[in-house]
Amino acid sequence: MKSDIQICRDTALTPIDQIAQMAGIEPQDLTPQGTLKAKVKPSILKRLADKPEGKLVLVTAITPTPLGEGKTVTTIGLSQGLAKINKRVIACIRQPSMGPVFGVKGGAAGGGYSQVAPMEKLNLHLTGDIHAVTAAHNLAAAAIDARLYHEERHGYEAFSEKTGLSALRIDIENIVWKRVMDHNDRALRMITVGKNEAGKTINGLERDDGFEISAASEIMAILALSKDLADMRQRIGRVVLAYNIDGNPITAEDLQVAGAMTVTMCEAIEPTLMQTLEGVPTLIHAGPFANIAHGNSSIIADRIALKLSEFTVTEGGFGSDMGFEKACNIKAQQANRGPDCAVVVATLRGLKANSGLYDLRPGQALPDAIFSPDEKALIAGFDNLKWHIRNAAQYGLPVVVAVNRFPQDTDAELELLKTMVTDTDFSTYVDVAISEAFGRGGEGATELAQAVVKACETPANFKPLYSLSQTLEEKLMAVAEVGYGARSVELSACAKEQLAALKKQGHDNLAVCLAKTPLSITTDPSVKGAPTDFVVPVRELKLCAGAGFVYALCGNVMTMPGLPEKPAYMNLDIDADGNIIGLS
């Protein structure tokens, strides 16, 4: 089979204004960025206000291997399959970070014959939204260090006299806003800033700091959750950057930088329209992490897509305990709109990896056996799929299992898996279909598309696991105990103190976002399958007042990846005609 970028380059694409027109996006709603991508103005929603909304299909997955189970391939493939059976459909996905493109994972445009095109545009820069997030975020970081420095060197009173501004009296030990960069750069995880040559003080005040990858920025989560520009402006104003020496929060509004941050986000708030290889309109918008943030593309893009199509297909990052849970509890509540159907992507290799029969260690390559027939492992691993179906079902949603077929998969094992699904009692609507979207595009996903259409005809009864009016502890328990099936949540002494402070500051009404490994339903990446009787330890709580949630650090969560020994960037280059080569 041809490489992803080769398939993409060999496909004749449709001019984006035609894609827009077919989708019902009029020229005045559109700002073309070249001929194959365009910004869509959120003001389109005013024009479409009276239109009914289509169905929202949320694609999730079993507990993934580090290779991923093909969720984006399935999202794009399903969209193409729906189009093949003559449904009006729009896909909504996240913008890929450039870090993984140059690092290990490669691009995130789907793959094979189910890609968003041109994949090199999607994977690199796109329309600059991540750069805007980086710029807005780092402006606040520069602002806080500058203010700290000027107040310190003048003294609070003299500073106020000189500037007419109130001194913020920033506590240098309590600055909670790091810097961000859209690269995998481990050397920036822990740094010291504000260093000076001996005897000088012109470079600011020395303190510990660090960089996270831009996808981990609260500004990214805000982009994904904002209703409109005015809402984004308010949210950015609420972001807490630091605390003052009395322990009170200092926001971007306090620092008078929220306006400028919003100004740098003025173009980023518009979703980008592209197309799949088969011409299905696709909105790309925002790319928040699925651990410390909620891991879903934007509310604005979904709202536009729902108004324009019969089916909006979107995805949440990682397994259903991660992006899907956050889509249902964080995003759906802020959007006031839940999904109508869950699609759980499973692979034979992924289920075998969840069997407990292999010695899988984080950071090591998967054993070859996992890619070969092994009924015993498949049967054992099925528990994990059951867990994810039941998880989706407890939100009141019908479920379709999409088995993402790989070339080495045998018919016998695929049939076995289908039978196991249909033979199990799930006390909700469950269907299963094989997807060959990678190798065959939409044609390989029509069975899946039919199943999804049928599932969407069953009455959905969406309900999140908690309501925002509950306390933060109740919400943590709802996700961990009801959602994950844990025995209990255990807060560290530090987390307990933070919880008390958050309540005191009036944040009890925020959502909760559990940041844990995606490689297990528990907080321990080595525990596979469908574990029970485990504890969810919460080490620390962090406030994202602008995004509207408190995230709970449960175990180690890496917010700045590193480059491996032989990074993907080594393969990238341009050929003699100036085409990009080596991207996958």
Next chain:
Amino acid sequence: MKSDIQICRDTALTPIDQIAQMAGIEPQDLTPQGTLKAKVKPSILKRLADKPEGKLVLVTAITPTPLGEGKTVTTIGLSQGLAKINKRVIACIRQPSMGPVFGVKGGAAGGGYSQVAPMEKLNLHLTGDIHAVTAAHNLAAAAIDARLYHEERHGYEAFSEKTGLSALRIDIENIVWKRVMDHNDRALRMITVGKNEAGKTINGLERDDGFEISAASEIMAILALSKDLADMRQRIGRVVLAYNIDGNPITAEDLQVAGAMTVTMCEAIEPTLMQTLEGVPTLIHAGPFANIAHGNSSIIADRIALKLSEFTVTEGGFGSDMGFEKACNIKAQQANRGPDCAVVVATLRGLKANSGLYDLRPGQALPDAIFSPDEKALIAGFDNLKWHIRNAAQYGLPVVVAVNRFPQDTDAELELLKTMVTDTDFSTYVDVAISEAFGRGGEGATELAQAVVKACETPANFKPLYSLSQTLEEKLMAVAEVGYGARSVELSACAKEQLAALKKQGHDNLAVCLAKTPLSITTDPSVKGAPTDFVVPVRELKLCAGAGFVYALCGNVMTMPGLPEKPAYMNLDIDADGNIIGLS
């Protein structure tokens, strides 16, 4: 008078595809980015190969005050003036950095009725070229730290065995590639990276590092100097990132990251087409510093403009000792095309500031008196203008002095200045005109435009101050002694050692780029006027093998600005309609 952004917003602009069409840029040469900016494909040059070139007008200035003397206003105003007298004209300017937009200086789109529009697009993100430079630069930085880390933790031999790659054996004390960010962030000037929690080593190796502003990146200079994508690819490959433990250079090619860096620059290599408030086509491309780099917009943009117009108007940063010198000695030699005419921008206030009659201190506000009539100061300050005219003349160019008129300027003083110019013997063609481009747009610059047309009719005899075949010392002497009129160049012990190493490495054929203060012809910012008998001390030499020059640090040069007490970002916000406000 209305604010810059108000004037801009109140002006009816022409769709960019019409601007392109009028300029002779065909639809297949153009990639519109919205309706008011477009990328121009460098492949247009193939189509235009047989067309004759127009005249290249290079705008420079007297030794500026920190406020600037209105060089961009004059560049844009002159372009509009030329259009008013029915000449086909294209302006070529640099992309503004966002750092100053949020810091002290504000935007760099010109001002008043001589602006590039929409100014908020030009000043913020534009088409993402600076973000691409930042991304390409920082990818190399992450790559070098990652390689250092992996080679160290495995050991050189084990690393080679595991990866099949030769160990680069990077000298941790000799990594010369810093990181960059497009913000004024003084706390990042001197940092420590690769810090670890006690007992851990997962965050890389600890070492001193720092950030510069993105305009200071060698990648930015490369963007400005590349002939085409293939040339850029080669230049990026030559960039020296570090030295190994034997003291030999490690390039981006050695690290196998040059291809990926070029891939991130694939869109940035295309100039961006915009328009002035009066519809003059303007190409914006690259924004290198005018001290540690050469301070001029790109060769590619100039080449396109020269083929399409009778007059291409461009500018070099700061006074004629800075960007103009580098345009003539670095850019013109790499482009194999020199300017046809020099325009020296002077202001009454700027000349008075050069009089030596005021106590001007760096970092302090200019005294009010400088803005009021003061013939004595004007006459004394005229020496500085004479110096810059003679400097431009020694490159064989005709000179037009453009007196950039401010509202408070009196007719009497303006007449005095004109008379002083015309009464002086310059042994070259010199003319003088008042420009009211700020307040009156092109209509206020027709006298200047006529003068420029006439000057361009005189036969230019452009010659740079040195040829690349001379030695590095000879080139340094040519710029400092012939160019600045210094008594001598004095290299520090460190610079002498570096010079020997550079020669040994085969870099004697590169151009030289003197990095000094723009606020004086000497290296001391407090020395105004037209000094003689001074020494140019060179503290350090730095290799930019990709850009094709060695830069010489003469005095303190700041490559990462800081934010002031009341930064410009405090004024920026969006209004109720989502429009950007507070930008100037």
